[in-house]
Amino acid sequence: xxEEQARIMQALSGVTLAGHSVQGGMGLPPPHGxxxxxxxxxxxxxxxxxxxxxxxTDQSLDExxxxxxxxxxxxxxxxxxxxxxxxxxxxxxxxxxxxxQDPPDPQLMRLDNMLLAEGVSGPEKGGGSAAAAAAAAAAxxxxxxxxxxSDYRAKLTQIRQIYHTELEKYEQACNEFTTxxxxxxxxxSRTRPISPKEIExxxxxxxxxxSSIQMQLKQSTCEAVMIxxxxxxxxxxxxxxxxxQATEILNExxxxxxxxxxxxxxxxxxxxxxxxxxVSQGVGTTITVSQVSNWFGNKRIRYKKNIGKFQEEANxxxxxxxxxxxxxxxxxxxxxxxxxxxxxxxxxxxxxxEFQLDSAESKNSLLTNMFTAGSSASFSLPNSGDxxxxxxxxxxxxxxGAQVGDNVQSQxxxxxxxxxxxxxYNDGLRHxxxxxxxxxxxxxWHGAPTPSSVTSPNEGPGSVHSDTSN
DNA sequence: CGGCATGATTAAGG
DNA sequence: CCTTAATCATGCCG
Numbered sequence: 001x002x003e004e005q006a007r008i009m010q011a012l013s014g015v016t017l018a019g020h021s022v023q024g025g026m027g028l029p030p031p032h033g034x035x036x037x038x039x040x041x042x043x044x045x046x047x048x049x050x051x052x053x054x055x056x057t058d059q060s061l062d063e064x065x066x067x068x069x070x071x072x073x074x075x076x077x078x079x080x081x082x083x084x085x086x087x088x089x090x091x092x093x094x095x096x097x098x099x100x101q102d103p104p105d106p107q108l109m110r111l112d113n114m115l116l117a118e119g120v121s122g123p124e125k126g127g128g129s130a131a132a133a134a135a136a137a138a139a140x141x142x143x144x145x146x147x148x149x150s151d152y153r154a155k156l157t158q159i160r161q162i163y164h165t166e167l168e169k170y171e172q173a174c175n176e177f178t179t180x181x182x183x184x185x186x187x188x189s190r191t192r193p194i195s196p197k198e199i200e201x202x203x204x205x206x207x208x209x210x211s212s213i214q215m216q217l218k219q220s221t222c223e224a225v226m227i228x229x230x231x232x233x234x235x236x237x238x239x240x241x242x243x244x245q246a247t248e249i250l251n252e253x254x255x256x257x258x259x260x261x262x263x264x265x266x267x268x269x270x271x272x273x274x275x276x277x278x279v280s281q282g283v284g285t286t287i288t289v290s291q292v293s294n295w296f297g298n299k300r301i302r303y304k305k306n307i308g309k310f311q312e313e314a315n316x317x318x319x320x321x322x323x324x325x326x327x328x329x330x331x332x333x334x335x336x337x338x339x340x341x342x343x344x345x346x347x348x349x350x351x352x353x354e355f356q357l358d359s360a361e362s363k364n365s366l367l368t369n370m371f372t373a374g375s376s377a378s379f380s381l382p383n384s385g386d387x388x389x390x391x392x393x394x395x396x397x398x399x400x401g402a403q404v405g406d407n408v409q410s411q412x413x414x415x416x417x418x419x420x421x422x423x424x425y426n427d428g429l430r431h432x433x434x435x436x437x438x439x440x441x442x443x444x445w446h447g448a449p450t451p452s453s454v455t456s457p458n459e460g461p462g463s464v465h466s467d468t469s470n
Numbered sequence: 471c472g473g474c475a476t477g478a479t480t481a482a483g484g
Numbered sequence: 485c486c487t488t489a490a491t492c493a494t495g496c497c498g
Contacts, residue, residue, distance in 0.1 A: 238477095238478095238493085238494065238495095239476065239477045239478065239493070239494050239495065240477080240494090240495085241475085241476065241477075241494095241495065241496085242476090242477080247476095262486095262487090290478095291477080291478090293486090293487095294477065294478060294479090295476095295477075297487075297488075297489095298476070298477070298478085300487090300488080301488065301489060301490090302475095302476090304488095305489095471498105472497105472498095473496100473497095473498095474495100474496090474497090474498105475494100475495080475496080475497100476493100476494085476495080476496100477492105477493090477494085477495095478491100478492080478493085478494100479490100479491080479492075479493100480489100480490085480491075480492095481488100481489090481490085481491100482487100482488085482489090482490105483486100483487080483488085484485105484486080484487075484488105
């Protein structure tokens with residue numbers, strides 16, 4: 001602005017102030033009646049006026065005020081004013097021409113695109129609160145992915161809200177400031193050479209300024225989104241162990257459903273609920289259904305991979321469930337088993353097998369490997385004839401019992417329930433042989449759920465009861 | 471710090 | 485969608 005003025009002055013003085021001597025600028029120059037004949041006089045006149053204008057700032061306020069009034073009343077003022085406007089416009093145009101084009105700014109576009117992609121600057125979904133409510137509703141609806149991401153979404157909504165309010169604020173401020181400046185300029189245009197184009201230009205400058213501020217806003221919003229996102233991903237990737245109680249519950253379920261450790265959706269939900277409830281005293285990690293699924297997936301594969309390693313655990317949990325589930329019935333069955341002739345003492349036998357475990361474990365893992373690798377029919381017999389027989393005699397029953405238990409367990413505490421539980425317990429203790437047996441030829445559990453197919457070979461003559469009692 | 475345990479993720483298959 | 489199997493990345497413990 002100052003430069004511009006100086007330039008104008010320079011131009012004016014260059015053109016019209018040729019050879020003007022400086023005289024003490026005091027007092028109002030006479031309003032000059034002799035505008036008449038000679039052009040030299042007119043030039044002199046204009047030069048005087050200009051000189052007064054230029055020196056007006058050197059004078060005291062009162063003097064300047066007075067002089068200003070005088071100049072305003074000068075009859076040549078309109079003409080001079082228009083000339084000044086014209087010159088200013090020209091210089092202004094030339095200046096503007098150099099800086100006018102305003103490239104779409106790739107960075108801004110990138111930010112816009114990202115905000116759009118992130119759903120921040122997109123169509124406002126009926127207000128942030130509504131979106132949050134929708135997210136919450138979806139979370140409550142049971143879709144676990146929504147549960148996992150509801151937090152993220154809530155935060156994103158928050159960001160979006162802030163972004164929009166800020167954007168609005170900026171817009172409003174921009175408009176206010178623009179009108180303010182325009183009013184000022186309009187007002188000043190009465191005393192200062194200001195053309196409409198100049199006002200327009202000012203408005204443009206203001207808008208550019210504000211849009212740069214907007215870009216900052218967008219940038220920081222983007223940053224916030226990125227931070228939120230990365231933190232969320234980190235949090236997701238970062239593993240936090242479940243609490244002891246949660247794993248206990250999961251293990252309990254797993255080992256009590258060892259023959260078919262595939263919890264249904266409802267079971268998973270229940271487990272998730274139970275775990276997060278139990279966990280409440282510990283870290284506030286809520287365990288979701290998908291986490292339960294993960295857990296079971298991991299557990300199945302890891303159990304299958306190295307059954308020996310999990311025996312202790314299996315015993316522990318199977319025993320626990322058996323004890324907690326049934327008391328008298330379990331004892332009764334135990335006794336009956338102990339007294340039965342064919343299986344003189346199940347307790348002892350189990351111990352035997354437990355001892356065998358060490359020696360049999362290598363065999364066992366071998367067996368498992370063969371199960372997983374080779375065909376099921378060829379190896380099962382040669383590898384461990386006696387073991388397999390034991391397995392058959394014991395497992396045929398226990399297997400089916402477990403199956404029944406799986407089906408019944410969720411509802412009932414009937415006698416069969418109790419039996420299945422105890423049988424499950426036995427299964428747990430009979431680990432080395434039972435487990436691979438319950439796996440199908442490929443080492444998976446998937447063959448197990450169909451009792452008929454599995455039980456037919458060794459269960460032709462025997463029934464559940466006979467096997468259990470024997 | 472090394473090694474194992476463990477939750478999460480991914481790819482492939484149904 | 486589910487599963488399995490492999491893998492990743494971290495947590496934890498000696």
